[in-house]
Amino acid sequence: MFDMVIIQGRFTKCSLLLTCGLFLAVGCAEESSILPDLPRIEAPESFQADGLNWQREDGFSGSDTAVLSRFFQLQPGMQGSPAVAGVPVIYHGVQNRRRFYWVQGTADGPLWSCVEFSQGRYQFLEGTGNPYQTDSP
Numbered sequence: 001m002f003d004m005v006i007i008q009g010r011f012t013k014c015s016l017l018l019t020c021g022l023f024l025a026v027g028c029a030e031e032s033s034i035l036p037d038l039p040r041i042e043a044p045e046s047f048q049a050d051g052l053n054w055q056r057e058d059g060f061s062g063s064d065t066a067v068l069s070r071f072f073q074l075q076p077g078m079q080g081s082p083a084v085a086g087v088p089v090i091y092h093g094v095q096n097r098r099r100f101y102w103v104q105g106t107a108d109g110p111l112w113s114c115v116e117f118s119q120g121r122y123q124f125l126e127g128t129g130n131p132y133q134t135d136s137p
Contacts, residue, residue, distance in 0.1 A: 041103050041110050043089040047132040054091040054099060064090055067098055067117045074122065083113040083126060095119070101131055 046055045057064070068088075072079050088100035098117045103110050112131040116123045 040105060041112075041130050041132070043101070043103075044132050047091075049132075052093045052097065054093050057090040057092055060090065064098065064100075068100055068115065071115050071117070071122050075124070078124070083111075084115070088115075093118075103131060 043056055046053060048054070060068075078084055082104075084102050085104075086102060088102050091099040091101070093099070096117075097119075100115045101112060102114075103112045109128055110130065111128055112126065114125040114131060116125060
């Protein structure tokens, strides 16, 4: 009922494996060449939004870690969310204000998320485009 093909010989097996590998590589190469270049947004040293100046920080301070950890304690559903995946870019404003930005490139343009801490309160913001433009939060 079923015919079975038995491949004998070292040369034939190697040729078959090499051919399959070549077809796989060519197929993957063609697929990856049609993916668009994702736009990148560079985080500026400073920007102005909502009438406030925001200054980028080089990394997490102890108080930044405490502020962001508290946000995730208050919003446990946000833990592990793709919107806040990775290391955020941190900005400090006046009077202990902080913003934590996550920016992800997509084929349709950048998507961003922001946790803002101001006057003891948290606000979660999200949008598309450049979050550091004057009219964006």
